[in-house]
Amino acid sequence: MHQVWQVSTRARMVTLAFGPLAGLISWLRWADLLGACVVMLLAAPLAAFFAFYPAVILTDNELIVRNPGGRVRVPLAEIVNVEPGFSGLTITTTRSGPLLALAVAKSILATRKGRSARADEVAASIMSAVRGRAEAN
Numbered sequence: 640m641h642q643v644w645q646v647s648t649r650a651r652m653v654t655l656a657f658g659p660l661a662g663l664i665s666w667l668r669w670a671d672l673l674g675a676c677v678v679m680l681l682a683a684p685l686a687a688f689f690a691f692y693p694a695v696i697l698t699d700n701e702l703i704v705r706n707p708g709g710r711v712r713v714p715l716a717e718i719v720n721v722e723p724g725f726s727g728l729t730i731t732t733t734r735s736g737p738l739l740a741l742a743v744a745k746s747i748l749a750t751r752k753g754r755s756a757r758a759d760e761v762a763a764s765i766m767s768a769v770r771g772r773a774e775a776n
Contacts (some may be wrong), residue, residue, distance in 0.1 A: 642697040644743050644761050646690055655691040656702055658683030693742035695728065695761065702741045704730065711738055715772040721765045723758030725750060730765075 660681025666672060690705055696703040702718060704711045713732055720731040724747070725747045728740040745758035 642764065644695045646693055646742050647757065650744070654686050657686040664695040694741045695742050697765055702730070702765060704738055706741050713738065715769050718769045721762040723756065723762045728758060728762060755760070
Protein backbone atom coordinates (compact mmCIF):
# COMPACT_ATOMS: atom_id res chain seq x y z
CA MET A 640 0.00 0.00 0.00
CA HIS A 641 1.29 3.43 -0.92
CA GLN A 642 -0.97 6.47 -0.88
CA VAL A 643 -0.07 10.10 -1.42
CA TRP A 644 -2.28 13.07 -0.59
CA GLN A 645 -1.24 16.53 -1.69
CA VAL A 646 -2.74 19.99 -1.51
CA SER A 647 -6.15 20.04 -3.23
CA THR A 648 -6.60 21.75 -6.58
CA ARG A 649 -8.77 24.46 -5.07
CA ALA A 650 -6.24 25.20 -2.33
CA ARG A 651 -3.45 25.26 -4.92
CA MET A 652 -5.31 27.86 -6.98
CA VAL A 653 -5.84 30.05 -3.92
CA THR A 654 -2.19 29.69 -2.88
CA LEU A 655 -0.88 30.42 -6.38
CA ALA A 656 -2.99 33.58 -6.50
CA PHE A 657 -0.90 34.90 -3.60
CA GLY A 658 2.00 36.04 -5.85
CA PRO A 659 -0.01 38.31 -8.15
CA LEU A 660 -2.17 39.47 -5.24
CA ALA A 661 0.90 40.45 -3.21
CA GLY A 662 2.21 42.41 -6.20
CA LEU A 663 -1.13 44.18 -6.68
CA ILE A 664 -1.43 45.10 -3.02
CA SER A 665 2.12 46.45 -2.91
CA TRP A 666 1.49 48.49 -6.09
CA LEU A 667 -1.73 49.92 -4.62
CA ARG A 668 0.00 50.66 -1.32
CA TRP A 669 3.23 52.25 -2.60
CA ALA A 670 2.34 53.14 -6.24
CA ASP A 671 5.66 51.68 -7.36
CA LEU A 672 5.32 49.38 -10.36
CA LEU A 673 8.91 48.11 -10.22
CA GLY A 674 8.59 47.32 -6.50
CA ALA A 675 5.29 45.55 -7.13
CA CYS A 676 6.92 43.40 -9.83
CA VAL A 677 9.77 42.51 -7.47
CA VAL A 678 7.30 41.55 -4.73
CA MET A 679 5.33 39.44 -7.19
CA LEU A 680 8.45 37.72 -8.51
CA LEU A 681 9.58 36.91 -4.98
CA ALA A 682 6.14 35.79 -3.78
CA ALA A 683 5.29 33.58 -6.78
CA PRO A 684 7.98 30.89 -6.22
CA LEU A 685 7.19 30.84 -2.50
CA ALA A 686 3.49 30.38 -3.26
CA ALA A 687 4.32 27.61 -5.75
CA PHE A 688 6.42 25.84 -3.11
CA PHE A 689 3.54 25.98 -0.60
CA ALA A 690 1.09 24.80 -3.29
CA PHE A 691 3.03 21.80 -4.61
CA TYR A 692 5.48 20.56 -1.94
CA PRO A 693 3.31 19.59 1.07
CA ALA A 694 2.14 15.98 1.10
CA VAL A 695 1.03 13.16 3.35
CA ILE A 696 2.45 9.81 2.26
CA LEU A 697 1.20 6.55 3.72
CA THR A 698 3.34 3.43 3.23
CA ASP A 699 3.04 -0.05 4.69
CA ASN A 700 5.11 0.85 7.77
CA GLU A 701 5.08 4.61 8.19
CA LEU A 702 3.42 7.93 7.56
CA ILE A 703 5.58 10.62 5.97
CA VAL A 704 4.49 14.21 6.53
CA ARG A 705 6.10 16.61 4.08
CA ASN A 706 5.57 20.23 5.16
CA PRO A 707 7.38 23.36 3.89
CA GLY A 708 9.45 23.27 7.10
CA GLY A 709 10.70 19.73 6.57
CA ARG A 710 9.85 16.06 6.38
CA VAL A 711 8.86 13.88 9.33
CA ARG A 712 8.60 10.09 9.29
CA VAL A 713 6.28 8.48 11.84
CA PRO A 714 6.04 4.69 12.20
CA LEU A 715 2.40 3.55 12.05
CA ALA A 716 2.83 1.83 15.41
CA GLU A 717 3.39 5.25 17.05
CA ILE A 718 0.24 6.93 15.70
CA VAL A 719 -2.52 7.29 18.29
CA ASN A 720 -5.01 9.54 16.49
CA VAL A 721 -5.47 11.64 13.35
CA GLU A 722 -7.84 14.58 13.56
CA PRO A 723 -8.77 16.79 10.58
CA GLY A 724 -8.94 20.54 11.11
CA PHE A 725 -8.81 23.78 9.15
CA SER A 726 -5.05 24.07 9.71
CA GLY A 727 -4.39 20.53 8.52
CA LEU A 728 -4.33 17.02 9.96
CA THR A 729 -3.27 16.84 13.59
CA ILE A 730 -1.43 13.58 14.12
CA THR A 731 -1.01 12.47 17.72
CA THR A 732 1.83 10.06 18.40
CA THR A 733 3.10 8.13 21.39
CA ARG A 734 6.62 9.51 21.15
CA SER A 735 6.30 13.25 20.54
CA GLY A 736 3.76 16.03 20.61
CA PRO A 737 1.14 16.57 17.93
CA LEU A 738 2.33 16.83 14.35
CA LEU A 739 0.48 19.05 11.86
CA ALA A 740 0.22 17.91 8.23
CA LEU A 741 -0.49 21.01 6.16
CA ALA A 742 -1.26 19.23 2.87
CA VAL A 743 -4.76 18.11 3.86
CA ALA A 744 -7.09 20.51 5.65
CA LYS A 745 -10.81 20.63 6.38
CA SER A 746 -12.58 23.86 5.58
CA ILE A 747 -14.12 25.90 8.37
CA LEU A 748 -17.47 25.68 6.56
CA ALA A 749 -17.38 21.87 6.46
CA THR A 750 -16.40 21.80 10.14
CA ARG A 751 -19.21 24.14 11.20
CA LYS A 752 -21.84 22.32 9.14
CA GLY A 753 -20.64 18.88 10.27
CA ARG A 754 -19.97 17.79 6.69
CA SER A 755 -17.57 15.07 5.76
CA ALA A 756 -14.65 16.32 3.68
CA ARG A 757 -11.54 14.97 1.99
CA ALA A 758 -9.59 15.50 5.22
CA ASP A 759 -11.99 13.16 7.07
CA GLU A 760 -11.42 10.47 4.42
CA VAL A 761 -7.64 10.85 4.64
CA ALA A 762 -7.73 10.67 8.46
CA ALA A 763 -9.92 7.55 8.27
CA SER A 764 -7.54 5.92 5.76
CA ILE A 765 -4.54 6.58 7.97
CA MET A 766 -6.29 5.26 11.09
CA SER A 767 -7.44 2.20 9.15
CA ALA A 768 -3.82 1.51 8.17
CA VAL A 769 -2.75 1.99 11.80
CA ARG A 770 -5.37 -0.51 13.01
CA GLY A 771 -4.46 -2.96 10.23
CA ARG A 772 -0.79 -2.73 11.14
CA ALA A 773 -1.59 -3.30 14.85
CA GLU A 774 -3.70 -6.37 14.03
CA ALA A 775 -0.93 -7.81 11.85
CA ASN A 776 1.57 -7.64 14.73
